[in-house]
Amino acid sequence: MKRLGLILLLLIGGFSVKASYKQDTTIVEFTDRGVKKRVTVYTSSKKDFELPRNLNLENVLRSMGVDSSERKKALVLIEQNGAKQDTILLLANDGRTVKIVAKDARDQLSRRDTLRNDSDHWSRSGRNNDDDEDDDDTTTYVKPKKKNSGGRFFSKSDFGFYLGLNNWANGASTVPSLQTWGSRFIALSFRRNATLINGKQMDLALSYGPEISWNNFMFEGNDYIDRSTEQVEFLVATKDLNKSKLVETSLNLPVMFNFGFEEAKLKIGIGGYVGYRVGSYRKLKYSDSRRKEINRDNFGLNDFRYGLTVEIGRRRGISFFGRYDMGDLFKSGQKNAAGLQAWTIGIRL
Template sequence: MRTLFTLCCLIAFGQTALALPADSLIIRFGTSSRVAIYAPTKEQLKKITQYDLNQIVREMVSKLDSVPEGQVYAINEQNGKRYLRDTLIVVEKSGGNVTISVKNDDSRSNESSDDYQRERSSRTRTTRTYSSRSNWKVNTDFHIGLNTWLNGPTDALYNGGSFELSPLGSRYFAISLTQNPSIVRNEHVRISVRYGLQFAWNNFMFQQNVRLEREANGVAFQTYPVQLEKSKLTVCNLEIPVVPQFAIYNSSRKRAFSIGFGGFIGYRLDSYTKIKLENNDVIRDHNSYFLNNLQYGLQGNIGVAGLNFFVKYHLTNTFQDNRGPALRPLSFGITI
């Protein structure tokens, strides 16, 4: 009841004595409790809406045990500033960016009391910027890694030793232009789908002293008559990846972990063999080599902090059926 008595006795700007005013507002709670607010005029009564009455009640309740019996706590123009409804939410849009700011009215800062300043500084003010373009902007990524072949047969025509690959010489490189729109997004979780165009180069460096040759009915790995510095097959594909993504963000809104798994479909743009002799002469031959033009498969990625790793597996054979060994490329590496 001491709190109710407090509210009944104040919010009359500059009034230090209680007198019956011309205008009043009485709010009843049940049959025995009421809040009465007095003001000399209707205009001053309307000014009470500038104050946060909820905050006043909460603070008075917290001080209930420490206020001496019969004391009246008056809210005037000086100490009342700390209860003003000064929270301002500003929404600005410029150049496709939407900025949401929560801040105080700085026009009151010079005339605020020390209590108001402490109250004001203790509140957390946040500003967040969301880009309406961020979901649709084009990202450019570079994928660097290694290649290997899986599912190689061991028959006499295509024995494993003839097309064995150099582990470090068989490199993978790709450039992707993708978008990554969000499906679900909040401060800590994001679910999105990455898609776009990707140019990929698969280099298959042979371990043995062989060169890939196109014959009438298929390809053959022919032993070269002189020693070679290197011999490889390069295949360039244009691909369309579609990879759903799941990401977790920390309290600083930086990505802590992400994982994605999806697939791709592509088409062969070019292919060639390249050999380098010991005297540094280079021979390059562009040919289809009975390669499958249509390629598709699975691909995924894992991101930890600022590191990104990818893996990619072809579900189609490199060569056409009965034209070459049944080999399927597997690529893995990092994305920058």
């Protein structure tokens, strides 16, 4: 029964592969020393992927999106079958067809191998031919692709736009609450990534660079902040307020250890930051008129800030981040705002 199933699988593969070549075809050819065979892998797709450094059948199929059960099946069939040539058909997770042709490494001195001194290579062809295996005119062989950015998971530098929600914690009961959606955090980040470890499965980079950030603490209702004396006060306006907020601008230096996982295309960053306040102001907007009040003052805020930060996301795309100030937001002499610490959650684009 096993032999009959294998024959049916090969027959189905033979009919399916011709149809798949009507799309772009990717060909990867190498010698798998584990099974001692010359392996050619064909996949029909315009989707690009990155070849692993260590070319063997397991790694190549993984990079093409073939799940572990299918990879194991292919390895078992190739190892158990003693024929000089095996043909196996698989499906990747996204529905792409993957065809494997394995030949005995001792009996496959083909014209391509002789010309290229048995070098590993791969190709991509967009020609609509029924048989791309033996047509040198439709295939240009090149060296295997490396990881992007010179084989590194992280680019040498990048720019990030942070957008999040902020709030404060650990204050006295007299400290007013902030609006959940109105209190926002915005930052522009210019980052350098120095790769410390460039591994097969994981890269580690030290990420650092300047950043400018804006913390908008939006008060609820008619609450507002004032500092007519040396002490900060939280008061309630006699007129209805449409907007009441305290804005703080800082120059920061985040430093993080970034872990990049090649197979999962996932990155995780853990680190901290220090910052210096370069400006702050209070803005009041009254409901019964267009009148606005903007008062520039330090409002008892600490000039220096420091805290912890964490980020997680895909290799390319949106990352989620969180920050927590370890120091007090206001100076130690401000009794009405003692103990307040700011925190932020959001996304990095």
